[in-house]
Amino acid sequence: MKKILIALFALTSVVNAQTVKLKGSDTVLPLAQKEAEQFNKSGKGKVSVTGGGSGVGIASLIDGTTDIASSSRKIKMDEKLKMQDAGKKYKEVIISKDALSVIVHPSNPVQQLTREQIEGIFTGKIANWKEVGGSDMKIVVYSRETSSGTYEFFKEFVMNRKNYATSVLNMPATGAIVQSVGQTKGAIGYVGMAYDNASVRQLKVSYDKGKTYILPSMATAKNKTYPIIRPLYLYYNVKDEAKIKPFIDFCLSAVGQQIVEKIGYVPLD
Amino acid sequence: MNKKNTKTIVKITAILLLNVLSVGSFAQIIEMPETLEDKIDTLYNRTEALMSDMDYIKKLKFSGYVQAQYQLADTAGAKGNSYAGGAFDANVNNRFSIRRSRIKMTYDNNDEFGNTITQIVMQMDLFSSGTAVIRDFYGKFTDPWTHWFGIKAGAMDKPFGYEVTYSSGTRETPERGRMSQLLFPGEKDFGAQFVIQPVKQSRFNFFKLETGLYNGTGVLNNDFDKKKDWISRLSFFKSNFNETVKYSGGLSYYNGGHKYGTKNNYELSTLANGAKSWMLKDSNTTNLTKIGKAIYYGVDAQVSIDWKGGLSTFRAEGIMGQQPGTAKSSATPRTLVAEDLYLRNFKGAYLYFVQNILHTHHNIIVKYDIYDPNTDVKGTEIVSNLTSSDIKYSTLGIGYLFNYDQNWKFLIYKDFVKNESTGLSGYTTDVKKDNVLTFRIQYTFNKYQ
Numbered sequence: 110m111k112k113i114l115i116a117l118f119a120l121t122s123v124v125n126a127q128t129v130k131l132k133g134s135d136t137v138l139p140l141a142q143k144e145a146e147q148f149n150k151s152g153k154g155k156v157s158v159t160g161g162g163s164g165v166g167i168a169s170l171i172d173g174t175t176d177i178a179s180s181s182r183k184i185k186m187d188e189k190l191k192m193q194d195a196g197k198k199y200k201e202v203i204i205s206k207d208a209l210s211v212i213v214h215p216s217n218p219v220q221q222l223t224r225e226q227i228e229g230i231f232t233g234k235i236a237n238w239k240e241v242g243g244s245d246m247k248i249v250v251y252s253r254e255t256s257s258g259t260y261e262f263f264k265e266f267v268m269n270r271k272n273y274a275t276s277v278l279n280m281p282a283t284g285a286i287v288q289s290v291g292q293t294k295g296a297i298g299y300v301g302m303a304y305d306n307a308s309v310r311q312l313k314v315s316y317d318k319g320k321t322y323i324l325p326s327m328a329t330a331k332n333k334t335y336p337i338i339r340p341l342y343l344y345y346n347v348k349d350e351a352k353i354k355p356f357i358d359f360c361l362s363a364v365g366q367q368i369v370e371k372i373g374y375v376p377l378d
Numbered sequence: 379m380n381k382k383n384t385k386t387i388v389k390i391t392a393i394l395l396l397n398v399l400s401v402g403s404f405a406q407i408i409e410m411p412e413t414l415e416d417k418i419d420t421l422y423n424r425t426e427a428l429m430s431d432m433d434y435i436k437k438l439k440f441s442g443y444v445q446a447q448y449q450l451a452d453t454a455g456a457k458g459n460s461y462a463g464g465a466f467d468a469n470v471n472n473r474f475s476i477r478r479s480r481i482k483m484t485y486d487n488n489d490e491f492g493n494t495i496t497q498i499v500m501q502m503d504l505f506s507s508g509t510a511v512i513r514d515f516y517g518k519f520t521d522p523w524t525h526w527f528g529i530k531a532g533a534m535d536k537p538f539g540y541e542v543t544y545s546s547g548t549r550e551t552p553e554r555g556r557m558s559q560l561l562f563p564g565e566k567d568f569g570a571q572f573v574i575q576p577v578k579q580s581r582f583n584f585f586k587l588e589t590g591l592y593n594g595t596g597v598l599n600n601d602f603d604k605k606k607d608w609i610s611r612l613s614f615f616k617s618n619f620n621e622t623v624k625y626s627g628g629l630s631y632y633n634g635g636h637k638y639g640t641k642n643n644y645e646l647s648t649l650a651n652g653a654k655s656w657m658l659k660d661s662n663t664t665n666l667t668k669i670g671k672a673i674y675y676g677v678d679a680q681v682s683i684d685w686k687g688g689l690s691t692f693r694a695e696g697i698m699g700q701q702p703g704t705a706k707s708s709a710t711p712r713t714l715v716a717e718d719l720y721l722r723n724f725k726g727a728y729l730y731f732v733q734n735i736l737h738t739h740h741n742i743i744v745k746y747d748i749y750d751p752n753t754d755v756k757g758t759e760i761v762s763n764l765t766s767s768d769i770k771y772s773t774l775g776i777g778y779l780f781n782y783d784q785n786w787k788f789l790i791y792k793d794f795v796k797n798e799s800t801g802l803s804g805y806t807t808d809v810k811k812d813n814v815l816t817f818r819i820q821y822t823f824n825k826y827q
Contacts, residue, residue, distance in 0.1 A: 172826040173784050186617045186624035190682060191826055193689050194548060196739040196781030254491060255578040265619065272581040279491065 129156045129356055133166020133179035135282060136207060136259055136301055137341050141179050143368050144204075144360050153355045163258035164188075170344055171195050176353060178344040181207065181258035198347045203340040204360045206375035208302040208330040209263065211337075212287070212309040214294045219243040221313035221322040224336075227267055230297060233274025238295060251286045251298035254279040262339050263299055299337075302330065303373025330375040338375060437488075441824035442481035443547040445506075448474050452811035461556045461773075462793050462814040477818070478546055479505040480513065495522050499534075512597060513566055518573075526580075528573040530590070533597040536567050537588035537611040538630045540678040540695050541728065547825065550732050550779050552791050552816045555747035556771055557697060557726035560709045561674065567592040568601075569609075585614045594634045594672075595712050602714040605669045607634025611676075622684045630676035635669035636702040639715035643668075646754050653801065654755040655763035656705070656720055670702035670719045672710065688734035698725035701751070708751035708767040722752040722768070732779075743777040743791065760800035769805055770798040787820040 131141055138160040145156040156177075161169075166178035171191050184192075184201065192199055211227060213219060219241060222230075229235035230248055238246045252273060253260040260279075264270060280286045286298040291308030298309075302325050305311055313322035316336040329335035343360070345353045359365050366376040449463065454471040456462075463477050480503055487496040501514040516532030535543045541554050542562045553559070571590030576582040587610070593600075594607035613628030643665050647657040678695035701708055701724050704717055708724065728747035735741065750756075750770040760768050777791030792815045796808050 168826055171784065172824070183621050185621050186682060186684065189621070189684055189689060190624075190691075193734045193737075193741070194781060195784040195826065196787075197783070198737045198739075256492060270619075272583075273579045275579065277579070281491070 127155050129154060129177065129352060130175045131156055131158045131177040131179060131343075131356075132161055132169050132175040133177075134163040134181040134258055134341070135160045136181040136257075137179035137204075137343075139303065139372055140205060140341070140369060140374050143372055144365055145356075147364070147368060148356055148359045151359070153359070154352075156356050162256050164256055167344060170199070170346065171197060176345060176349055177356070180342045180344060181339065182261050183342065184344060199344050200347050200350070202343045202345075202357055202361070203377065204343055204357075205341050205366070205369040205377060206330065206338050207341050208325045208335055208375055209259070209267075209299050209337040209339065210302050210305050210311045210325045211297065211299050211314060212290050212305065212311055213297050214290060215308070215310045216294055217243060217310065219312065221315065223315040223319050224267060224269075225318065227314070228269055228271055231263075231268055231273055231277065232271045233276060246295045249293050249296045250274065250277045251289050251296060252277045252279050253283065253286065253299075254281055259283070259299070259301070266339070267299075267337060301373070302327075302375075305373075327370065327373075327375065341374070437485055439484045439486070439824065440481065441484075441822075442479075443820055443822040443825070444479045445477040445546075445818055445820045446474075447477050447552070447816055447818040448472070449817075450815045452813045456812050456814060461553060461559050462816065463553055476506045477552070479503060480547065482514070489522060493520070493522075493525050495520050525577045526574060528575070530571040530573060531569070533566055533568050534571070535565060536562060536569075536592060536607075536609050536632075537571060537590065538562065538609050538632055538674065539611070539676045539697065540628065540680065540693065547820070547822060550730070550741065550743045550789075551745050551775055551777060552789065552818055555726075555728045555745070555749070556773060557728065557747060557749040560749065560751065561697065561701065563709055563712060564596040564598065566597045567594065567607075568597060569593065569606075584616050585612065587612050592634075594636070594710075599712050603635075603637040603669065605635045605637070607632065607672070609634070624682045625680065627679040628677070630674070630678070630697075632672060632674035632676075632699070634672040636672065636711050636719060637714060638665050638668045638670060638719050639704075640718050641665045642718045644718060644720055646752075649763075652759065653761045653763060654759045655761075670721050671700060672702055674699035674701075686736075688737050689732075690734070691730070691732040693730040694728065696725070696727040698723075698753075700724070703751075703767065706765050706767055723754055724749070724751050725753055726750060739781050741779040741781065743775070743779060745775040745777075746772065747775075748772040757798060758801040760802050760805075762802065764802065766802065766805060769800055769802070772796050784826060785822055787818075787822070789816070789818040789820070791816045791818070 131145065138158065141158045145158045149155050163180035163182055166175060166180060167184060167188050169175035170178040171188070211222065217238065219238060222241060226235065226241050231250055235241060236248055238244055238248055264273065280289060283300050283304050286300050287304055287306060287309055290296040290298045311325050313324045314337060315322045323329050323335045325335050330338055343357065369376045450472045451466050454466065455468045456466040463475065466473065480501055482499065482501040485498040486494045488494050497518040499514050499516055503511045503513050512533060514534050516530050516534040518528055518530040520528040537543065541558045542565050569590050569592030571588055574587040589610035591606040591608055595601050609632050611628050611630040613626065615626035617624045641661050641663050643659045644656040645659045646654055649655050674697055676695065676697040680693045682689060682691045701722050702719050703709060703711065703722060704715055705720060708722055726749035728745065731744045733742045752768040755764060755768055756770065774794040775791060777789060780788040782788065793813055795812045797805055799807050
């Protein structure tokens, strides 16, 4: 009987040990899920994926409750100090890029904006569409909530580190922004390109003060003419590299990068 | 089925359940509904109930740590060094102890956007002082409209400087410096605090103001005078764009005091032979109602840099002001003193350097602190009219910290203590044999949740 007990325990423990846990960014979530789904089919291992946000993923990695943290922003200094305190040497891997689209209601006549105009809208300096060549209509601004990595990237890269207007409506998820902008005529928001759908319209964006305007697309993201693009990260503990690496290698492989493109993210060069 | 078989089945079931639960799956024996729709409904209802329970459970967090240590002093009694975790008994030059054994419970009630509106924190030290002692027990309410303003009340940290409020479970040295221990013995106090911290969307998000009124007697003693201590700190924190440098700092102010224990009012004077002495200024009975003022001014700064060699952290803090004390102690009195009160001008500072080596488990620590409890006397001016509590000390600490994982830390640290040479018997030169070597093991749980 003892042998049976040992065998059962060993069997169930092996099942546990083989499962790599990935937790973090809601932006990375659809990509991580698809990559994990294909990887699990390959028989090289098993990866389970959950969201929660970039900060939650990194906190879980520090605490040892996940094996991989996904993040749509770089790890912060406070988090690095906690990593040090927890004796963790981590590794950062960029698995893909994500182009952020600035979206409006399809009926909005405005087709394009400069970075400075977008900054003005999100900081509250520009409050009516007629100030940027549109109709006389109040601008309703949607953003992600403050804990989101996307929120921070947009603030750093598009808003030139300026602060969001207090009137900005913070949404808990990217899908909620798409839905809200699609239902509100004067609305504007930003989402990962993978989330765009027919209920909203993408704007062309200029980063050279109006000389050229670029529409976000896979082609313009890949040839780097579209400017609002950011890397997506995976972080893991170097100590666990042997267990993690097959999945990382899969994500970076040709097959993994095909998945990236297929679901609307930008593959690595 | 005999008893042995029953036992075996129970064992198998328990092991299977244990392993199944450890992968986060829950299996229950339930009656099978008749249709797929029923099954989905049942599953949905059960998941909803589970989620509801989880939301409740997630509001409560438990964390804690235990510090067990062995210390070796240069001599029994280690004269001059009671700041390395308490004085050594006269016949003791080495000892085992549990320095701290903390358990902390935090209850967070958040709004729908994840902002914490109500927070209740209780922290106890369970064993190290021989009995269970409350360290923190406070509630914090943050305004649910702007989230800028908060009120804290109960037993909590005094918001002064950096080292006093920096957790002993995270600090890289075994103890706070002599200055912090003398000015803020026990660190905690009963009081009420007002906090202003702009929300993340604000351009002023980088600063925080904490200001409050406290008993000034610590959490183990009742207050004994009308005077409440007003303590404030204005702090800021920033990181660079690439998140490779973090810098922070603050300005602190303390306005408190201690009731006179006698009607005698002293001032420091210079004697004909050049020595300094406390001289009786007056003995009016009205002095018994007077408060000897404690006024501190503090400034602190911290920088952390991430580079190829690892994370480097520098911390510095300076405090100066006036401190009421007794003839034999310049520490903040926590009970009503029944003896003469002396007001000393003091100043002190420390500098920390923590170098993580190549982003590994290994860390080197160097700390230097200096504290002059009475800046109006120095060297041979300190004679028999004054006491060892007027002597300036400096301490150089060198240590090695091994952060094994999120649970275990191992620390080796040595304090090299130096006192100024005075005219006081026993302190005419540096007391050489008062250094202390500490070996510490720390076990932590749920720290980063």
